[in-house]
Amino acid sequence: MQIENLAIAIDSVWIMLCAILVIFMQAGFVLLEAGSARMKNAGHIAGKQLLSFSIVALAFWAVGYGLTFSEGAFIGVGGWFLDFPVEEGAVPTEILFLFQLSFVAVSLAIAWGGFAERAKLSVYIIFGILYTIVIYPVVGHWVWGPDGWLHALGKQDFAGSTVVHLQGGIAALVATMMLKPRLGKFNKDGTPNLIPGHNQVYSVLGVLIIWLGWFGFNPGSTLTAQDGFFGYVALTTNLAAAAGAIAAMITIRMLVGKAEIPTILNGVLAALVAITAACAFVEPWAAIIIGAIAGSLTVFTAIYFEKKGIDDPIFAFSVHGVAGIWGTLSTGLFASPRLVESVGVGKAGLFYGGGLTQLGVQALGVFVSAAYVGVVTFMILWVLKKISGIRVSEEDELLGLDLSEHGGYGYPEQLSKAEMAKLSKKEGAL
Incomplete structure (x- = not known):
């Protein structure tokens, strides 16, 4: 009995430590987003991040966690205010809640990227509440809920390429399209103007903090420290991030002749996003390929969407949406039989002779998740736009x-x- 209690204590401390690491990623987002914005908006963006975490903490405690993790066919139907039965020999619900809360906070921080430098503060507050109780829990329940239908199909999303990053990226894309471009971003002929951030050092430091926090994000999703598997997850995560940085640097150098710092940072983040679904299912060599492709892909997609007149200030959709899609699909290609058997989720990937089954499940998960988040985000912002407007005045x-x-x-x-x-x-x- 004492050995069992010690094991639970170790797991509890491990998950709590990982929750703190992921919560600390909010500091990284403060520096990244503020540094990537103009000086006149830096304080607003930094303060908004603190407000965002406060909104999520209350809404997810009251409603969101229960909707995500209680039983129910389409959505959870209980667990309000963490009212879950106490289980002997299990990690306390309060610790699991704090860990999952940190994920929702990251997802909302991603969505905020599409609102940057032109959205009303009131819109942040209202949308943040609704995102936490209407948008995030639905997809979260489908994939991670005890009886979620995508979970039952064997969808592989170990730490949230779909649940956390794709959701945030899609919400950011819808928001930035509805808000329209920032003043001065595009000329009359549609060509874009560069609106540089005011502090690249802040942005670099922010990404380093986020990279560090990811060692809580992915390894923490093992939810146990007992078998040491979290070390393997940390390895694949780190290899992918490094490959993303190098690939993004090479890609932008080939395109424009300069190794642009913001692009390298986006390569790191895109690679981290992509490996988040696959980190427990793929071999180290595959993690490097997944990260490198994500790093290059975010360069091309960022340029493409800007040419199409979409003003995404921190490229939230390219970094988190597109990379989230690629990362989710990548397990259907690279999932290793030995790791799939060990983790116990889904089937081996196409490149291991697993056929198209797992790839099809992954693609289905991407499609339904993106459709749900896109439609609901549009509805919320459309109503807000009709009632009070969602963009500040030109003067402001x-x-x-x-x-x-x-x-x-x-x-x-x-x-x-x-x-x-x-x-x-x-x-x-x-």
Whole structure:
């Protein structure tokens, strides 16, 4: 009995540690998104990330966790406020909740990328609540729920290429299309203008923090420290990320002649996204291929969508949506029989003689998940647009969201006299 209790204690500490690592990824998103935005919006973006986590923490505790992980055919029908039966010899529900909460927070942070620099603060709040209780739990239940229908089909998504990243990426794409491009992003002939972020060092540090946090994200999804398998998952995760960085650098160098730093960062993140579904199912050599393809793919898709007039400020759909699709499909190609048998989910991939079965299940999961998230995101934003609007005024966008939404500047020493006069005039009118 003492040995059993010790095993549960070890697993509990391991999962709690991983939850903290993934929650710390929010700091990475603060630096990445703020650094990738203009100076006049940096404080808003940083503060919004804190607000986002607070919204998710309350909504997922009250409703979202129960919808995702309680029993039910289409969606969970119990577990409100973590009202789950206490199981002897199991990790406490509270710890499992904190771990899963960290995943939802990451998914919403991804979605916010499509809103950046032009959405109203009120839209963040309302959409954040609805995303946590109406969007994320449905797909989460389908894939990870105890009786989710995609789970029953054997869909392989070890740590969330579909559940976390594809959902966030699709929501970001819908949002950025409905909000329309930022002022000055495109010329009259449709050609794009570069709107660089204000601090590449912040962006690099942000990605390094996110990379570190991913060692909680993927290895933590083993939900146990007892067999040491989390070390293998950490290995495939790290190899993929490194391959994504190199592949993205080579690709952008071939295209424009320069090794652009933001593109290399996107290559790292895209590779991490892609390996998240496959990390427990593929061999190390396959992880490198998956990461490298993701790194290159995000370069081409980012350029393509920008040419099509889509202004995705941090390329959330290319990095998380497209890479999430590729990562989800990749297990249908590369899933190793020995690992599939060990993990006990789905079947071997096409390249191991497994046929098209697993690839078909993966493709079905991508399609239904993307369709659900896309439709519901559009409906929510359409209603908000009709009721109160979802985009700030042109004047507020030009002034910057730091001042227009919060009344304070992230870099007050850079505040020009003209901007100060505008702010004083606006406050006087109130």
